[in-house]
Amino acid sequence: MERREVLKLSAAAGAAGALTLGRVSFAEAAPAAGPTGGGSAEQTRTVTGHLPVGAPDFVYLPVDIPHGVREIAVAYRYDKPTVPEGTAGNAxxxxxxxxxxxxxxxxxxxxWSGGARTEFFLRADDATPGYLPGPVNAGTWHIALGPYTVAPQGLDYEVTVTLRHGAPGTTPTPVHPPExxxxxxxxxxxxxxxxxxxxxDGKRTPAQIAALARAAGLDFITTTEHNTTAAHRAWEGLWGDDLLILTGEEVTTRNGHVVAMGTDPEVFIDWRYRARDNAFGRYARAIRRAGGLVIPAHPHATCVGCxxxxxxxxxxxxxxxxxPYGPDDEITLAEWDNTLVAHARGGGAWLPAVGHSDAHRDPDVVGLPQTVVLADDLSRRALQDGIRAxxxxxxxxxxxxxxxTVSGERGEHTGIGERLAVPGTSAVTARLTVSGVPGCTASFVTDQGRRHTAPLPPSGAGTITWRTTPDNAAYLRAEIRHPSSTTDLPGPMAALTNPIFLGRR
Structure with missing residues (x-):
């Protein structure tokens, strides 16, 4: 039993930095397996320590791995003292x-398992979900602790490392979904x-998710585990002509999460930085080099670090x-709409909006909401092209x-994500046709705000039209909402579109 005490942190190991503890050493030679030579000998070391308030984001425990190790297993625990109301506890x-x-x-x-597991193992032929199977080579490994929040009393931790010796085994060749x-x-x-x-940190298996996606009428999904690519090889046999499965990652930093959608299988995107480190641009480029899209997730969620x-x-x-649509989505929608105004006045490219379920477990609904993309075919590249556009x-x-759609006086017409390039004074007609939304109200929203609203028929199917000009509306988009249950907020969203821009540039 060893104890590691962290009492003072240097400036280099500040809140956005990292701290490396003293080494955990094992005997260089593998111990004898037993009197008959059978079985699998193992060695165990346990380390305890204390992290005070202000601990760095990442604390590394070096472990010297000797030759002949077949498997490494790690278990950990930490205390969760009572804290005052409104104060973060230990995580x-x-x-x-x-x-x-x-x-x-x-x-x-x-x-990486974040806070979802208290133990894990890995070896050449297998690993705990979230971890990558592969050889346990000799050298210095590092167990990474991430003290997400620390109570005023500090955080006491215990880490137990077990090495099991034996033949290394063979790592299976991963099978990844087609593109x-x-x-x-x-x-x-x-x-x-x-x-x-x-x-x-989800509770469903890939097979359960694939079945729920099909039941929800989805054509494609993306696997986006927190800070790991381990699931990329877990979907064999679950895709088909009716369901495309893309690989990705939810890059979960201390200053927000980003969906790396459709990255190449097994390409890991690091998450160990904060906004003040000025590092995100580097990793955004890494996502694109890996063939993915960079999509900030739930930008105004209330969870710590979200x-x-x-x-x-x-x-x-x-x-x-x-x-499920909520107040944080309403804030994000308003913020996004402001970026459309900036684009309309010549402020560069515009940013498309998407929606995803972020489903983890029952009763989370896969496909609530869902992104509907006009694409040339059901492929990674075509879907990404449609989203970018x-x-x-x-x-x-x-x-x-x-x-x-929006049409002009001379038969010009265009659709979502496009521009109707007509003179500023030309009359244009927006037409929204919708179904499947009983009890809802449809609206046209422009750079001046909500300009036209109409209730839909009781059947939930209908068409509304509105006439305007490019001088009066730099863009327009549609929202379909349920009735509001409060006077403070508009009703929950049933559907919304990206904009159609109006006028010549």
């Missing part, structure tokens, strides 16, 4: 890096690009609707359908 994440190192972006990453499904040619495809399974503080300059789209609307379920 500590865990993961591991192998002998290749812990530097940002290094190849040493071998797994294309049969599809319907150029069409609107429904997807959910923010989902969690047992490979991070607020997005990196700005939107490096984003490809923004998640304006996360799970803003050919997207968002719905609470596959039971909702809509079409939004």
């Amino acid at each position: 500590c994440d865990i993961g591991i890096f192998d002998e290749r190192g812990t530097e940002l972006g290094d190849a040493g990453f071998r797994g 294309r499904a049969r599809g319907r040619g150029r069409a609107w495809y429904r997807g959910d690009n923010h989902l969690h399974s047992v490979y991070s 607020n997005w503080k990196f700005g939107l300059n490096d984003a490809d789209a923004v998640e304006v609707w996360n799970g 803003g050919r997207v609307w968002i719905a609470e379920s596959s039971g909702v359908d809509l079409a939004l």
Whole structure:
């Protein structure tokens, strides 16, 4: 039993930094397996320590791994003292890096379970979900503790490391989902690009998620576990002509989360930085190099570390609707709408809006909401092209359908994500056709705000039109809402569209 006491932190190991503890050493030679040579000998070390308030984001425990180790197993626990109301208690994440190192972006990453597990193992032929199977090579490994929040009393921790010796075993060749499904040619495809399974902090298996996606009428999904790529190899046999499965990651930093949608399988995107480190641009580029989209998730969620503080300059789209529609989504929607105004006055490219369920467990609904994309086919590249172009609307379920177009006086017409380039004084007509939304109200929203609202028929299916000019509306988009249950907020969203821009540039 060893005790590690952290009483003072240097400036270099401040809140956004890291602290490395003293080494845990094991005998260089593997111990004898037993009197007959059978069985699998093991060695165990336990370390305890204390982290005070102000501990760095990451605390690394080096472990010297000798030759001949077949499996490493780690268990940990920490105290959870009573704290005053309104004060954060103790929460500590865990993961591991192998002998290749812990530097940002290094190849040493071998797994992360955050706070979802109290123990894990890994070896060549298998690993706990969230961790990557592979050889346990000799060298210095690092167990990574992430004290997410620390109580005023500090955080007492205990880490137990067990090494099991024996033949190393063989790592299976991973099988990853294909990048294309049969599809319907150029069409609107429904997807959910923010989902969690047992490979991070979710409670559902990949098989359960795939079944729920099909039941929700989805054409594609993206696996986005927190800070790990371990699930990329877990979907074998679950895709098909009717369901495209993309690989990705929810990069979960201390200053916000970002969905890396459709990255190449097994490409790990690091998360160990804050906004003040000025590092996010580097990792946004890494997501794009890996073939993914950069999508800030739930930017105004209220959980610790969930607020997005990196700005939107490096984003490809923004998640304006996360799970059941709520006040934080309303704030994000208003913030996003402001960026449309900036684009309309010549402020550069505009940022498309998307919506995802962020489903973890029952009763979370896969496909609430869902991103509906106009794509040339059901493939990773075509879907990403559609999202980048803003050919997207968002719905609470596959039971909702809509079409939004704007036409000019001479027959010109265009759709979601596009521009109707007509003179500023020309009259244009917006037409919204919608179904599957009984009891709802439809609105046209412009750079001046909500300009036209009309109730839909009791059947939930109908068409509303509105006439305007580009001088009067730089863009317009549609919202379909349920009745409000409070006088303070508009009703929950049933569907919304990206904008159609009006006028010549």
